[in-house]
Amino acid sequence: MEPRSGPASRRHVPWNRLLLAVSLLTFWTPPTTAQLTIETMPPLAAEGSDVLLLAHNVAKNPLGYAWYRGERVDNSQLIGSYRVATNATTKGPAHSGRETLYPNGTLLIQSVTQEDTGFYTLLVTNDDLQTERPTGHLHVHPVLPIPVITSNNSKPWEHKDTVVLTCGPETQNTSYMWWISNQSLPKSTRLKLSEDKRTLTVVTVTRKEKGPYVCETRNPVSISRSDPFTLDVLYPVARPSLQVSNTTVPEHEGPVVLTCLTDETGVSIRWLFKGQSLLLADRMTLSSDNSTLTIDPVSREDAGAYQCEVSNRGNSSRSGPLG
Structure with missing residues (x-):
């Protein structure tokens, strides 16, 4: 008698091992490399200060670095390059004499000006000859001068003349505030601010609005106040x-x-x-x-x-x- 034919035997795997395998596949992911980034320090740069463009997450054992003005690699905008093997720095055509490249990829710009505002690109060449090109942005804000209040009418007549006070000079990215007699401006239909608040109009001025007035200017890096300004409001003199x-x-x-x-x-x-x-x-x-x-x-x-x-x-x- 011939032996009974039948399906090949199968090895049974316990269900708890299958569950463990699925769990491992679900929660295990291959390690990722942190992305190369640029940080501006300090984040708000004042004109005349020193600024660092910090390179974060630089790969181990890079061959060299190069910094460029702008958002792309352009040799005409090369600030400088650094070769790790020789510890040598080479200046580029965009080097102003105020930049220093450090071995960790960081760029120092001394005594920044508003002309330094813009994008900066770091080119890193790794030991596998692959390159990375992160871009950072630097915004240099001016240190505001002491503002000055000017008037369109030096001797206005009470209940007759309208006075326009202007806080100058006008600068970009600047906010303006006003005070009268050391108090914030009261709500009044005769006190009107321009849209940018740089100009204050006093309609049909009275002696109560003679001041003194002070204007304040602010930007992200500085605050400045004007000297007090008092209106010389003229009025009829009563008979003695x-x-x-x-x-x-x-x-x-x-x-x-x-x-x-x-x-x-x-x-x-x-x-x-x-x-x-x-x-x-x-x-x-x-x-x-x-x-x-x-x-x-x-x-x-x-x-x-x-x-x-x-x-x-x-x-x-x-x-x-x-x-």
């Missing part, structure tokens, strides 16, 4: 009045005190006698602010009409005559 201590005084006696009364501040006062500027005699004295005239003793030559005049930079006003 005269007060006298005694209108009838015997000759050679005294004193007689005349006082100029005014509610105005920041005004100057002068005295008139018979419509002309008063010439002070030895018997006459004025107070420090000229508001009081004392005559002692009195002479018949002093008889007549006295007036006082108050004035600011805009106009003046006289009292009625007394005497």
